[in-house]
Amino acid sequence: MAVAAPTINEAAPAGRKRIKITRTLVFSILFVAFGVWLILGAINTLTPETSTLLTFGAGTPDLPVPTQIITLISGIYYAAAGVICLIMAQQRLRTILLLIGGVLLIPVIIIIAAADASTNVTTLLSVSLRLSTPIVLGAMAGIWCERSGVSNIAIEGMMLTGACNGFVVFTILSPNLATGEAQLVGVIISILSGGLMSLLLAWLSITYKTNQIVAGTVINIMAVGITSFIRREVLFSSEAGRGTLAPWPIPVLSDMPVVGEIFFSGRPIFYMMFVLVIVTHVMLYFTRWGLRTRAVGENPRAADTLGVNVIRNRWINVFIGGMIAGLAGAWFSLETTGSFDDNMTSGRGFIALAAMIFGKWTPFGAFAGGILFGFSDAMGQRFQFLGVPIPPQFLQMVPYVITIIVLAGLVGRAQAPKADGVPYDKEGK
C-alpha cells in the first residue's frame, strides 16, 4: 500500500478523463438495455389484469399497483433517459437522469418481483436498515482510522472480538446480575475489546510502521482463532441461547404508521448507528480535532510542522475507530441473536470497507453505502421467497454484484486520504 499509493496518484490525471466518459457511456447503454427489457417484459409476460399488492403492515391500507403499466412507464423512462444521456453532452442533465433512474430502480424491481402477489414494503425497509447497522458502524470505524491516515482492514476482526467478548462477559455475569445490567456490561466490554484490538493495529502500524495491510490481516486471522478458542473454553458448558437487547420503541414516534416501524422501533445499537454517523460528521468537519485529523490524513508533515502531534492523533483515532467496530460486534451477538458462533460476522467488516469507499470516506456517504448493502441483502432474500425464477445461488450474489457495480462505477472518483496507509516517519525520508 505504502508503495502503491504514489503510483495511483501519478496515473490518475492521465487516465481520469477516459474512465469518466466510459462510465457514463456504460450506464447509458445499460439504461437503454434495461428499458427495452422492461418494455418487452411488460408486453410479453404481463397482462393488464396483473397487479402487485403492496402492504405496509398492520393498521395501514394496502396499495394495489397495476404491474404492467408501471413496468411499461419505467421501461420507457429508462430507454429514453439512456438515449438522452448518449446524445446530449450536458453533464448536469445526465447526472439528474441517471440519479432518478437509480432511485426508481428499487420500487420498480419490487413491483415486478411481486407481480400477482403481495409484499410487505415496511418490513423490507426495516430489515434493510437493521442489516445495514453493522456495515454502517464498521464504515464509521474505518473513517476514524483512515481519515487520520491508518488503513484499517481489521474491522472484521475487531467486530468479531467485540461480538465474542461482550457476549462471553454477558453470559458469565447473567446469573448474578439483572439481564439488562449484564447486557450493558457486555456491550461495554465489546466496545473495549474492539478498542484493544485496534491498539494492536496502532502499535504495529504507527509505532512499528509495519505494512498496514499485513497488520490488519494478522489481526483478522488472530481474531478468528482467539474467539473460537474462547467460545470453546467458556461457552460450551452454557451454550444455551440468551435474550437479546430489548427493543426501545420511542414513545409517540413509534406509533406512526410505516415510519414508526422502520425508524423508531429499533434496539439501542440500531439508534447508535444514527448517532455515530452524525457524531463522526460533526467531528470531522466542525471540530478542531477533525481538522487536525484530516490534516494528518492528507499531509502529516505539514500538520507536524504546524505543531500537531501526528502519532498521538493517529493512536487516538484508531482507538476510537476500534471501539466503534467493537460496538458493531455487540450488534451481532448481544443485540440481534443472543448467541455467539465462530466467525459470525461473516465478512461484514469487509463490506463495511466497501461502504466507506463508496461514500468516499465521508460519514453520510458511507451511511448511504451501508444502507445499499443492507438493502441488497434483504432484497436478495425477498426475491427468493417471492419466487423470482432465478436460482437462489444467483440471488445470494446480489449484494456482491451490487458491490462490484457500485465500486466499479465510482472507483474513478473515490479519493482516499492522501496519507492513508502511509506510516509517518518524523525523521523524514
Added chain:
Amino acid sequence: MMRKFLMGAGLAALAILPFASITAQDEITTVCLVTDLGRVNDGTFNQYAYEGMVRAAEDFDLETTYIETQAQTDYATNIDTCVNEGNDIIVTVGFLIADGTAAAAAANPDIMFIGVDQFVANPLPNYVGLQFREDQGGFLAGSIAALMSESGVVAGVYGIDIPPVVKFRNGFEQGVAYINEVTGSEVTALGVYIDDFVAPDRGAAAAEQFIGEGADVIFGAGGPTGSGGIAFAASEGAYVIGVDQDEYFTTFGAGETDGADRIISSAVKRVDNGVYLMIEAAVNGEAYPETGMFVLSVENEGIGFAPAHDSDVPEEVTAQMEEILAGLIDGSIETGVDPVTGALLSEMEMMPEATPGS
C-alpha cells in the same frame, strides 16, 4: 512433544499388536471416537455421537476413549492414534473426516469403523456411514407447521442448499402440502436459502421478513443461521420449529430464554441412535449393510419430532402428528423427496437425466 508421544504410542502398539490381536480378534471390548472440529460436549453431532457411544458402552460393557480434533489436518493422525491403541471400533464424526476414515478402514480390516454423516463410495465390510432421511424430519415439521398456522403462511429459514438442507426444505414443503390435501386448508410455505450456516443475524432478518408477509410458524434448518431465525421469530410471538436436536434445550436454554413457549417442536436427527445401533451390530457380530451406509429414518427412530414442551400445542395436533409419524413408518405416507439429492420426485420425473445412480 505430541509427535514424540504419538510415535511412542505407535511403537508400543506395534510391540503389543501380535499378542493383542489373538485375544481381541473376535470379542469387542473397546471403542474410540474421533470428533469433528469441536468437543464431545459442544451441543452438535459430536456430542450426540459421543452420547450414543457412551450409552452403547454401558449396555455392552465396553471401554471408551475419545480424541477431540483441534484442526482439520489432524484427522488422519487422530484416527491413527485410535488404531494404534488397539481399539475394536472407531467412530469418526463428520463429512470432512470421511476420506481419512475410508483409508483407515481399508488398511485395518480387523477394526470396525462407523462414520457419522459420511457417504461411502466404496463399501467395505468393516466400514459403515450413517445417513439421515432429513426429508422425513422436514415432512414432520411441515405437517405440524401447517396444523398450527392460523394465518395460512408458514416459512423456513434454511442454510446453504447442500443435500441435507434441501431434503429438510422439500420435506417441509411436502409436509405442508400433505396437510393441505388432508384437511383442505390452504397454507402457503415460503422459504429462503442463506449462503452461510453461521449468520444468525441474517437468519433473523429473513424471519422478520416472513413475519411481515404474515407467516406465523417459522422452521429454522441451517445451523446457527436457522437458530437465529427461530430465536428472533419466537421473540416476535411466532411459533417456531427447530432442527437436528431439540432446540428447546439449546437455542431456548431449556425454557430460560424469551420465547421458549413458542417452540412447538424440532425435526430431530438421532445421531446417538445411529452410533448406538452400529456399535450394537458390531458387538453382536452382525454384518454392516452392503451399501456401506446405514440410513436413519423414522423406522429406526433415527428421525423424529421433539415434544412441545412449554408451548400450547393442542392434543389433537399431537395425536395427528403421531398418526403421520406412524404413516411414514409403515410407508402409507411418502415424502415425495429423493433421499439422496433431496430433489422433489415429481420434478425428477420431468428431468429423467437427473435420476440418481445414472
